[in-house]
Amino acid sequence: MSQTETPLHADFEPDTAPPAFGPDRFFNRELSWLAFNRRVMEEARNPAHPLLERLRFLSISGSNLDEFFMVRVAGLKGQQLQGIDDPSADGRTPGQELAEIEAEVNRLVDQQQSEWQYLHGQLAEQGVIVHGDGSDAAALRASLRQYFVDQIFPILTPQVLDPAHPFPFVPNRGLGIIFDLERKATGDTVRELVMIPASLPRFVPVPGEETGFVPVEYLIEIFGDLLFPGYAIRSRGVFRVIRDSDIEIEEEAEDLVRLFRTAIRRRRRGRVILLELAADMPGELAEVLHADIQGHEAIVAKIAGFVGLAALSAIVDVDRPDLKFPAYSPRFPERIREHGGDCFAAIRSKDIVVHHPYESFDVVLSFLRQAAADPDVIAIKQTLYRAGNQSPVIRALIEAAEAGKSVTAVVELKARFDEEQNLLWANQLERAGVQVVYGFIEWKTHAKISMVVRREGQGYRTYCHFGTGNYHPITARIYTDLSFFTADPRAGRDAAQLFNYITGYVEPDHLEMVIMSPLNMRKSLCKLVDDEIRAARAGRPSGVWAKMNSIVDPDIIDKLYEASMAGVPIELSVRGICCLRPGVPGLSETIRVKSVVGRFLEHSRIWAFAGGAALPHQRAKLYISSADWMPRNFDRRVEYMIPIENPTVHDQILDQVLVANFIDNEQSWELQPDGTYLRLTPGDKPFNLHHYFMNNPSLSGRGTALHKRHDVPTLAFDMREDG
Numbered sequence: 233m234s235q236t237e238t239p240l241h242a243d244f245e246p247d248t249a250p251p252a253f254g255p256d257r258f259f260n261r262e263l264s265w266l267a268f269n270r271r272v273m274e275e276a277r278n279p280a281h282p283l284l285e286r287l288r289f290l291s292i293s294g295s296n297l298d299e300f301f302m303v304r305v306a307g308l309k310g311q312q313l314q315g316i317d318d319p320s321a322d323g324r325t326p327g328q329e330l331a332e333i334e335a336e337v338n339r340l341v342d343q344q345q346s347e348w349q350y351l352h353g354q355l356a357e358q359g360v361i362v363h364g365d366g367s368d369a370a371a372l373r374a375s376l377r378q379y380f381v382d383q384i385f386p387i388l389t390p391q392v393l394d395p396a397h398p399f400p401f402v403p404n405r406g407l408g409i410i411f412d413l414e415r416k417a418t419g420d421t422v423r424e425l426v427m428i429p430a431s432l433p434r435f436v437p438v439p440g441e442e443t444g445f446v447p448v449e450y451l452i453e454i455f456g457d458l459l460f461p462g463y464a465i466r467s468r469g470v471f472r473v474i475r476d477s478d479i480e481i482e483e484e485a486e487d488l489v490r491l492f493r494t495a496i497r498r499r500r501r502g503r504v505i506l507l508e509l510a511a512d513m514p515g516e517l518a519e520v521l522h523a524d525i526q527g528h529e530a531i532v533a534k535i536a537g538f539v540g541l542a543a544l545s546a547i548v549d550v551d552r553p554d555l556k557f558p559a560y561s562p563r564f565p566e567r568i569r570e571h572g573g574d575c576f577a578a579i580r581s582k583d584i585v586v587h588h589p590y591e592s593f594d595v596v597l598s599f600l601r602q603a604a605a606d607p608d609v610i611a612i613k614q615t616l617y618r619a620g621n622q623s624p625v626i627r628a629l630i631e632a633a634e635a636g637k638s639v640t641a642v643v644e645l646k647a648r649f650d651e652e653q654n655l656l657w658a659n660q661l662e663r664a665g666v667q668v669v670y671g672f673i674e675w676k677t678h679a680k681i682s683m684v685v686r687r688e689g690q691g692y693r694t695y696c697h698f699g700t701g702n703y704h705p706i707t708a709r710i711y712t713d714l715s716f717f718t719a720d721p722r723a724g725r726d727a728a729q730l731f732n733y734i735t736g737y738v739e740p741d742h743l744e745m746v747i748m749s750p751l752n753m754r755k756s757l758c759k760l761v762d763d764e765i766r767a768a769r770a771g772r773p774s775g776v777w778a779k780m781n782s783i784v785d786p787d788i789i790d791k792l793y794e795a796s797m798a799g800v801p802i803e804l805s806v807r808g809i810c811c812l813r814p815g816v817p818g819l820s821e822t823i824r825v826k827s828v829v830g831r832f833l834e835h836s837r838i839w840a841f842a843g844g845a846a847l848p849h850q851r852a853k854l855y856i857s858s859a860d861w862m863p864r865n866f867d868r869r870v871e872y873m874i875p876i877e878n879p880t881v882h883d884q885i886l887d888q889v890l891v892a893n894f895i896d897n898e899q900s901w902e903l904q905p906d907g908t909y910l911r912l913t914p915g916d917k918p919f920n921l922h923h924y925f926m927n928n929p930s931l932s933g934r935g936t937a938l939h940k941r942h943d944v945p946t947l948a949f950d951m952r953e954d955g
Contacts, residue, residue, distance in 0.1 A: 294541025469513025
């Protein structure tokens with residue numbers, strides 16, 4: 233595979249050579265995340281994508297950046313204000329991290345706005361027009377005057393700024409305009425603030441233009457004479473505020489529900505972390521905002537273009553299919569169809585893996601709905617981390633409870649930015665008779681597990697679903713995840729113990745298959761890598777292939793370095809944050825790290841280990857998990873990892889999903905030792921893993937292993953005779 237000449241930087245210059253065992257062996261977590269968001273933004277520049285999809289990537293990069301400030305930068309800022317100078321694993325203090333973050337964010341924001349200007353022009357050529365400076369203001373006034381008078385004017389509340397009127401509160405993500413006005417009759421000046429209510433649409437359709445829009449802030453500006461009759465606008469500027477939105481958990485909280493209701497209200501008034509100012513805002517107005525908005529500790533970003541890029545997602549939704557990816561309809565798993573739609577019969581006959589979004593999330597809903605309607609089902613237990621705003625999962629659990637079944641739902645109140653929605657779901661579930669449990673105060677329940685207990689013959693059988701993604705029908709259409717269904721009695725017994733641990737704090741006595749955090753997942757992973765080290769030193773096959781969203785944990789990274797120094801080949805597909813530095817002589821020479829960013833969001837966690845396989849019939853050890861390799865997943869969350877032992881499912885995941893991720897060369901970046909990411913170029917064997925799975929048989933179908941159908945290598949350590 234060849235690479236482009238232009239790299240994406242994380243936080244190191246190309247010629248930097250780190251000390252083998254110093255803190256420089258780790259990349260900085262926050263800067264690595266910014267490098268990931270840059271890769272997302274780069275997809276807005278990808279000419280292979282339709283124009284509106286490129287705009288979608290740009291809006292996602294803006295939304296990602298908002299959340300980064302609300303949580304990660306807010307945490308660092310809090311440490312700095314409290315005088316905490318403890319260095320991160322890479323040796324940086326909070327102050328040093330913030331300084332580098334600010335510099336990198338300024339570069340990223342400039343590039344985002346540059347791309348917006350380009351896409352703005354390209355979209356206009358295709359008839360999707362976003363008006364602004366340079367548009368025909370007179371024509372817009374003529375066509376939108378009545379709309380402004382009827383729909384916008386009554387909602388706006390101008391507020392004068394003077395000693396008798398203190399600066400009002402600006403909410404998180406609040407968008408506003410500050411004006412300097414001059415009374416035409418007397419020449420007196422006055423300063424006014426107009427906050428734009430969140431209830432107003434950010435873009436207003438222009439009558440007579442099928443896909444023409446005007447940003448609401450621009451509409452307010454051009455109708456300034458109606459809003460401020462008798463005044464002339466001397467200057468004005470758009471601004472936006474991002475506040476600290478993390479929720480601190482009190483370990484001694486007596487009532488977790490009451491705590492979160494209070495914390496959600498308090499979050500709206502958090503410390504200002506980022507102040508975005510339109511670049512054309514006069515310095516005097518900028519100083520007023522900086523002082524009066526209590527943002528003297530905030531990072532200030534000058535925006536030379538559109539303020540609040542996340543809002544561009546509304547433009548993406550226009551009805552222009554010719555400017556979007558071709559519509560895709562996921563398949564329903566063949567194994568279930570072969571059993572007449574009976575999920576239990578299909579799972580009972582053999583373990584099943586379902587690959588979302590290529591295979592429909594409806595199979596998970598069918599599993600739950602069948603359980604709700606089946607008179608032989610006596611109990612359902614389910615974890616709920618994020619379920620969405622309109623959730624058929626919730627409805628299925630309610631139907632089951634109303635049918636008289638014992639239903640337990642573990643609702644995670646600490647799912648960031650879904651806390652309020654999860655409180656609403658919890659209330660609905662409890663009213664229907666579901667036993668709602670909130671889990672641990674200090675830990676999040678992030679494992680995605682369902683279990684159904686069914687009366688069969690003279691006994692009971694437990695059916696389990698283990699997912700790498702959330703029970704969220706909307707994200708299941710764009711996140712790549714695995715659903716693993718099994719009726720293995722060992723998995724059922726383990727799932728029951730895991731639920732008892734969450735609901736009753738009863739620590740499992742003995743788990744037969746499942747490994748879980750915070751009990752023993754990090755230790756188990758280290759042991760698996762140790763096995764590879766011993767195999768390599770003994771001259772036996774060795775290797776680690778892993779796919780995940782992030783790798784941050786210093787202990788795991790150091791263990792992988794140890795394995796590399798022992799000669800173990802290691803291939804990692806890490807979509808987001810990667811604090812491991814690959815390819816360093818004497819430290820990580822055998823480690824390769826890539827990142828896949830494309831139409832779908834790579835989200836599944838799959839880990840494979842050679843296991844010292846010495847005989848042709850032996851298979852690599854394969855696991856799926858809900859966890860990434862981060863301290864929070866090992867120490868502060870309830871997570872699972874489960875081995876995949878069924879030969880068919882094992883081969884489907886190993887020889888299709890993992891292989892496809894590692895041979896993709898159309899939407900992949902490779903991490904370099906200096907922290908840069910180089911985009912791979914296809915060469916003479918182009919392969920796009922998303923296109924492959926959209927156009928080939930489902931995992932639960934009759935498809936042949938990918939390496940057999942496309943003449944590509946199987947995993948080096950998969951020692952089967954037919955590999």
